[in-house]
Amino acid sequence: MTTATDTIADVHDHGDDHHDHKMTGIKRWILTTNHKDIGTLYLWFSFIMLLTGGAMAMVIRAELFQPGLQIVEPDFFNQMTTVHGLIMVFGAIMPAFTGLANWMLPMMIGAPDMALPRLNNWSFWILPFAFGILLSSLFMEGGGPNFGWTFYAPLSTTYSNGSTAFFVFAVHIMGISSIMGAINIVVTIMNLRAPGMTYMKMPLFVWTFFITAYLLIAVMPVLAGTVTMVLTDTYFGTSFFDAAGGGDPVMFQHIFWFFGHPEVYIMILPAFGIVSTTIPAFTRKKLFGYSSMVYATSSIAFLSFIVWAHHMFTTGMPLAGELFFMYCTMLIAVPTGVKVFNWVATMWQGSMTFETPMLFSIAFVILFTIGGFSGLMLAMTPVDFQYHDTYFVVAHFHYVLVTGSLFSIYAAAYYWLPKWTGNMYSEKLGKFHFWCSLISVNILFFPMHFLGLAGMPRRIPDYALQFADFNKWVSIGGFLFGLSQLIFLYVVIKCIKSGEKAPAKPWDGAEGLEWTVPSPAPYHTFSTPPKVD
Amino acid sequence: MTSKSTTTNEYENYYVPAQSHWPIVGAIALFLIAVGAGNYVANIDTDEGIGGWVLIAGIVMIIWMVVGWFGNVIDESMEGRYSKQMDASFRQGMSWFIFSEVMFFAAFFGALLYARVFSVPWLGGDGNNLETFQVLWPEFQAAWPLTKTPDGTTTEAMGWGGLPLYNTIILLASSVTAHFAHVALEQNNRGALKAWLGLTILLGLGFLVLQVEEYIHAYSAMGLTLASGIYGNTFYMLTGFHGMHVTLGTIMLIVMFFRVLKGHFSPDNHFAFQAASWYWHFVDVVWVLLFFFVYVL
Numbered sequence: 001m002t003t004a005t006d007t008i009a010d011v012h013d014h015g016d017d018h019h020d021h022k023m024t025g026i027k028r029w030i031l032t033t034n035h036k037d038i039g040t041l042y043l044w045f046s047f048i049m050l051l052t053g054g055a056m057a058m059v060i061r062a063e064l065f066q067p068g069l070q071i072v073e074p075d076f077f078n079q080m081t082t083v084h085g086l087i088m089v090f091g092a093i094m095p096a097f098t099g100l101a102n103w104m105l106p107m108m109i110g111a112p113d114m115a116l117p118r119l120n121n122w123s124f125w126i127l128p129f130a131f132g133i134l135l136s137s138l139f140m141e142g143g144g145p146n147f148g149w150t151f152y153a154p155l156s157t158t159y160s161n162g163s164t165a166f167f168v169f170a171v172h173i174m175g176i177s178s179i180m181g182a183i184n185i186v187v188t189i190m191n192l193r194a195p196g197m198t199y200m201k202m203p204l205f206v207w208t209f210f211i212t213a214y215l216l217i218a219v220m221p222v223l224a225g226t227v228t229m230v231l232t233d234t235y236f237g238t239s240f241f242d243a244a245g246g247g248d249p250v251m252f253q254h255i256f257w258f259f260g261h262p263e264v265y266i267m268i269l270p271a272f273g274i275v276s277t278t279i280p281a282f283t284r285k286k287l288f289g290y291s292s293m294v295y296a297t298s299s300i301a302f303l304s305f306i307v308w309a310h311h312m313f314t315t316g317m318p319l320a321g322e323l324f325f326m327y328c329t330m331l332i333a334v335p336t337g338v339k340v341f342n343w344v345a346t347m348w349q350g351s352m353t354f355e356t357p358m359l360f361s362i363a364f365v366i367l368f369t370i371g372g373f374s375g376l377m378l379a380m381t382p383v384d385f386q387y388h389d390t391y392f393v394v395a396h397f398h399y400v401l402v403t404g405s406l407f408s409i410y411a412a413a414y415y416w417l418p419k420w421t422g423n424m425y426s427e428k429l430g431k432f433h434f435w436c437s438l439i440s441v442n443i444l445f446f447p448m449h450f451l452g453l454a455g456m457p458r459r460i461p462d463y464a465l466q467f468a469d470f471n472k473w474v475s476i477g478g479f480l481f482g483l484s485q486l487i488f489l490y491v492v493i494k495c496i497k498s499g500e501k502a503p504a505k506p507w508d509g510a511e512g513l514e515w516t517v518p519s520p521a522p523y524h525t526f527s528t529p530p531k532v533d
Numbered sequence: 534m535t536s537k538s539t540t541t542n543e544y545e546n547y548y549v550p551a552q553s554h555w556p557i558v559g560a561i562a563l564f565l566i567a568v569g570a571g572n573y574v575a576n577i578d579t580d581e582g583i584g585g586w587v588l589i590a591g592i593v594m595i596i597w598m599v600v601g602w603f604g605n606v607i608d609e610s611m612e613g614r615y616s617k618q619m620d621a622s623f624r625q626g627m628s629w630f631i632f633s634e635v636m637f638f639a640a641f642f643g644a645l646l647y648a649r650v651f652s653v654p655w656l657g658g659d660g661n662n663l664e665t666f667q668v669l670w671p672e673f674q675a676a677w678p679l680t681k682t683p684d685g686t687t688t689e690a691m692g693w694g695g696l697p698l699y700n701t702i703i704l705l706a707s708s709v710t711a712h713f714a715h716v717a718l719e720q721n722n723r724g725a726l727k728a729w730l731g732l733t734i735l736l737g738l739g740f741l742v743l744q745v746e747e748y749i750h751a752y753s754a755m756g757l758t759l760a761s762g763i764y765g766n767t768f769y770m771l772t773g774f775h776g777m778h779v780t781l782g783t784i785m786l787i788v789m790f791f792r793v794l795k796g797h798f799s800p801d802n803h804f805a806f807q808a809a810s811w812y813w814h815f816v817d818v819v820w821v822l823l824f825f826f827v828y829v830l
Contacts, residue, residue: 031552113549115622122556129564165574169567179633187625221633225640235574237760244684246763248652
């Protein structure tokens with residue numbers, strides 16, 4: 001679909017060269033204040049982290065290929081599940097979204113750059129150090145964190161190994177990075193929109209990042225507080241999470257999930273924004289129900305603050321609490337249903353074509369909905385007593401995070417690769433990547449539902465014999481899915497090195513200011529803002 | 534600050550700085566702090582390792598970064614490179630940063646309220662926890678302040694009279710003087726500005742001195758330590774983090790004082806002063822909440 005060109009393209013690329021003195025080599029990347037450079041850094045970093053966390057998932061699936069203990073020690077298995085989770089959440093998904101925000105937000109709202117460019121550089125460059133610390137803790141005496149990415153006390157306090165302090169400080173740095181990045185996004189959107197772009201004229205992509213950034217500013221400090229209490233409980237003799245001193249281990253779960261539930265929406269709201277961009281583009285129709293999408297996103301964000309205890313139904317809570325959190329959680333299905341309805345309604349009677357970004361977006365709508373429905377099942381207190389801490393939960397959150405968030409990130413990457421690199425990716429290889437991923441990811445995660453319903457507990461390196469067949473298939477799906485992601489790496493490198501030249505607007509249904517500048521986007525765009533009516 | 538009369542002017546001058554080496558200096562500094570602190574804490578019982586020195590190196594480096602980075606920003610501001618729009622970015626950025634700080638304190642206030650409303654009464658058999666109480670710690674008496682923990686650690690509770698009350702008055706007064714300093718700045722009354730700002734700094738320092746005294750008294754005479762059960766935990770974490778924020782706020786105000794002496798700030802362009810003043814009011818509000826929930830109630 002490389003037919004459409006856009007003549008507005010050459011209007012905006014003048015007058016940008018007056019401070020276009022970008023450095024060369026490594027110094028350019030370390031010292032840069034340019035939102036496109038920083039976006040690129042975020043995206044590459046998140047992909048490296050995806051492969052790192054993916055490698056750990058391969059260790060997990062290799063161990064679970066057969067019942068019994070064969071490849072790794074149980075303690076190392078625990079470290080793998082923990083660090084896999086931490087890396088995928090804080091290292092792969094979140095930085096990928098921040099990278100997309102960096103690249104696209106200023107171009108979408110007609111801003112010259114992010115509002116606070118130096119802070120932007122700092123937000124990125126502290127991340128590799130944080131993950132360096134986290135990963136190096138795996139090689140320390142006693143090993144890395146082994147208490148699950150949710151680091152429940154007392155596993156992370158009384159029973160933790162020697163590296164907990166490094167885990168705590170690494171999380172602190174990730175939190176600083178997220179908060180500073182989020183402040184930058186909020187200020188950019190509030191303050192740097194082109195004249196005429198009112199809030200309700202912003203692309204939905206911008207809206208979802210705006211709301212996500214607020215969630216980040218509100219809950220990342222709570223995570224910082226939680227890890228600080230874990231630190232003092234472990235090393236300074238406090239007893240926040242120790243009943244013997246008047247505290248309560250359940251309090252840990254309340255504070256953690258007060259952060260944790262908005263956190264999972266931090267990882268899905270931007271995905272909503274992405275598919276709300278790609279689906280209209282390849283359907284050649286306006287997004288159905290724009291304003292209801294804005295209100296639905298805001299409602300989901302609000303509700304995310306009052307549902308946290310649905311992660312703790314079996315922990316012990318007064319009945320009124322269980323009912324409150326159950327009904328609030330189910331309420332989330334309403335705005336989410338509005339969204340899914342709107343995406344389908346956008347496609348209805350549209351002139352659809354199925355390029356790679358669209359394929360990933362359609363897969364997102366279907367598979368994310370499956371993840372949403374299993375979430376609804378988990379929301380029911382009485383049945384959650386059966387599902388809690390089983391592979392059903394693992395299936396649920398991998399459907400929303402892998403076929404949800406990750407697929408949307410792939411959709412975004414394919415959609416904007418021509419704008420980023422100036423070259424088209426190979427549609428054939430892109431589709432190959434999609435179909436390999438789609439088939440393998442369902443072999444990987446769908447049987448986990450059955451395993452969970454049959455009672456297989458999560459985070460355990462061994463299992464009863466009756467689970468053997470499903471686990472074998474899950475592992476095969478896992479290896480295939482892992483390998484499939486290397487196709488993406490190849491597609492991107494090939495696109496950069498030898499892709500066909502891309503026009504300013506390669507998708508004829510695409511809308512938005514980013515398509516009015518040439519491909520690749522000039523180093524500085526919109527030094528003077530465009531007019532938006 | 535240059536100002537043209539065209540309406541699009543505020544959009545044309547948005548300053549995008551060129552490359553800067555301060556962020557990477559700051560990133561390395563944070564890395565040293567995290568590794569140093571991690572190493573120091575992990576070896577806290579043995580006094581081994583070089584963590585403490587790495588930590589100090591990181592702190593020195595981050596001070597160097599802050600001085601250099603903010604120095605750049607001040608120079609750019611004094612050269613008139615910043616538009617009204619840039620000023621708004623800074624203001625909004627600072628507001629949301631303070632909001633994130635509020636949420637950091639919310640975590641600890643949440644822990645305090647959870648302990649007072651739920652965990653301590655439950656340990657005393659409240660709700661449906663009678664059996665747990667009888668089996669685990671039947672001697673335990675639920676009360677707040679919790680001066681005797683279930684495992685028998687005893688301590689004394691800090692009253693609200695005396696030092697905490699003086700500190701409340703001092704900090705509230707300093708918020709008022711900070712406001713007067715701001716008013717003086719807006720009226721371009723430099724003499725009053727210096728006097729009120731100087732007084733605010735003295736009050737801030739006075740608060741810190743009294744808080745150190747309170748801590749010494751609590752540790753040596755009352756046996757109230759960080760490890761004295763949930764009461765001591767929440768007491769020291771809340772007042773301690775608050776004290777750190779007062780320290781930071783006082784440093785900000787001192788920097789503002791020297792900038793005022795150098796003739797910086799004008800009635801309509803003084804973001805840095807405003808930011809320091811907002812921060813100061815924020816630590817004041819946190820203290821008022823602290824005073825009620827930690828000391829009085």
